[in-house]
Amino acid sequence: MFVKIAINPITWTNDDVPDLGGDTPLEQCLSEMRQAGYAGTELGGKYPRESGVLKGVLAAHQLQLAGGWWDGRLYERGVEAEFDAILGHLTLLRDLGAKYAVYADTSMGRHDGIWQPISKRPRLRDEEWKGYGRKLTELAERMAEFGVGLAYHHHMGTIVETDGEVDRLMSVTGDSVGLLFDSGHSAFSGGDPVGLCGRHAERIVHVHCKDVRVDVLRKAREEDLSFMDAVLEGIFTVPGDGSVDFPAILKALAKTNYSGWLVVEAEQDPKKANPLTYATMGHENLARMIATAGL
Numbered sequence: 001m002f003v004k005i006a007i008n009p010i011t012w013t014n015d016d017v018p019d020l021g022g023d024t025p026l027e028q029c030l031s032e033m034r035q036a037g038y039a040g041t042e043l044g045g046k047y048p049r050e051s052g053v054l055k056g057v058l059a060a061h062q063l064q065l066a067g068g069w070w071d072g073r074l075y076e077r078g079v080e081a082e083f084d085a086i087l088g089h090l091t092l093l094r095d096l097g098a099k100y101a102v103y104a105d106t107s108m109g110r111h112d113g114i115w116q117p118i119s120k121r122p123r124l125r126d127e128e129w130k131g132y133g134r135k136l137t138e139l140a141e142r143m144a145e146f147g148v149g150l151a152y153h154h155h156m157g158t159i160v161e162t163d164g165e166v167d168r169l170m171s172v173t174g175d176s177v178g179l180l181f182d183s184g185h186s187a188f189s190g191g192d193p194v195g196l197c198g199r200h201a202e203r204i205v206h207v208h209c210k211d212v213r214v215d216v217l218r219k220a221r222e223e224d225l226s227f228m229d230a231v232l233e234g235i236f237t238v239p240g241d242g243s244v245d246f247p248a249i250l251k252a253l254a255k256t257n258y259s260g261w262l263v264v265e266a267e268q269d270p271k272k273a274n275p276l277t278y279a280t281m282g283h284e285n286l287a288r289m290i291a292t293a294g295l
Contacts, residue, residue: 003258003295005286006040006066007033008208008265012275015045016114017228021270029275030061036279037287042102042263043068049088051095058096065096066261067151067206075107075124075159079138090148099260100151100206101143102180105159113157117224118188121157124165132159133172140176151180151206156188156227163191170200179203183244184210184236184266188217194248201256208265209286211242236266237273238282239289246286250293258295262286 012029013021026046033041041063048054058065070089074082086101093101108122124132140150152169154160160169163186170179181204186193197204213234220230239246264282 003260003262003290004039004064004066005037005283005290006042006064006261006263007036007038007279007282008042008263009033009044009046010265010267011279012270013044013046014267020267021275024270024275026057030057030063032276032279034061034063036276037283038063038264038279040064040066040261040263042066042265049092051092054092055096065093065098066263067098067100067102068093069102069104069153072103072105073107074105074135074139075132079135079142082139083142086143087146090143090146094147098148100149100178100180102153102206103150104153104155106155107159113226114228115226116157117226118156118220118230119224121161122159124159129168129172133169136169136177137174140174140178144176149178149205150176151178153180153208154182154185154189156185161185162189163196166196167199170203175203177203178205180206180208182208182210182265183246183249184208184212187212187244188220188230188235190221194245194252197249198252201252201258204253204256204258206260207253207258207262209239209246209262209282210266211237211239211244211246213237213241214243217243231267232269234268234272236268238264238266238278238285240285241278241281246289247293250289250295254294262290 009029013024154166183193186196216233216235
């Protein structure tokens with residue numbers, strides 16, 4: 001088993017809300033990632049999208065590309081149209097050696113909804129699940145043939161948000177559909193991250209390591225805050241700084257010989273949570289827990 005630790009640039013600069021670190025130069029993000037000890041990074045809005053240029057930028061900081069987010073629309077369109085839409089993204093990932101695309105289906109307006117109460121989000125009807133699962137499996141097979149796997153990201157405000165919806169998605173899709181396990185989104189949705197990881201560890205191909213501040217989590221759910229209001233309140237933090245049982249999660253991954261990236265992704269307001277301070281804390285905590293988990 002071999003794992004590597006990466007970080008998402010959302011620690012420094014938030015693509016959804018540019019006021020959060022929007023003026024932070026890419027050079028600062030990358031240099032501080034390396035200073036904090038990370039081996040890789042996921043894509044962010046400030047990264048160049050030309051393969052040769054991006055390869056040189058990352059190499060200058062001794063960083064690998066761990067993956068990159070894609071706003072999927074598979075619920076709203078056919079497999080062929082979705083594959084055509086994502087092809088350029090897949091090409092960039094393949095050129096840079098990333099094995100998986102971070103695929104979140106944001107159909108029915110997730111971006112428009114990040115400021116809406118968390119209760120107001122899209123849901124699949126009961127009769128839609130099997131058909132959606134077939135489409136997703138076909139898309140994942142097309143992507144695998146191209147050379148980049150699909151890591152499905154369950155995410156607040158999307159059609160696959162709760163632990164139960166992840167369970168159902170896994171039941172209606174083939175093995176070509178990998179799961180991106182996100183501890184923070186599981187907890188925020190009202191779920192049990194340890195239980196979710198344990199049930200689906202064999203399908204997990206990519207991991208986002210978010211910790212959660214339980215007091216903000218409680219407030220967000222009781223007051224039906226929006227996703228972004230909860231982020232601004234500080235719901236997310238780095239591993240070891242919240243309530244998520246990461247040692248148990250890492251042990252569950254070790255049982256199935258997980259091999260891949262563990263990505264620290266803990267969006268906060270950089271004016272309240274100094275990015276380098278929290279990035280360093282997250283790397284140190286996660287590395288320590290990995291060493292005792294059998295990974």
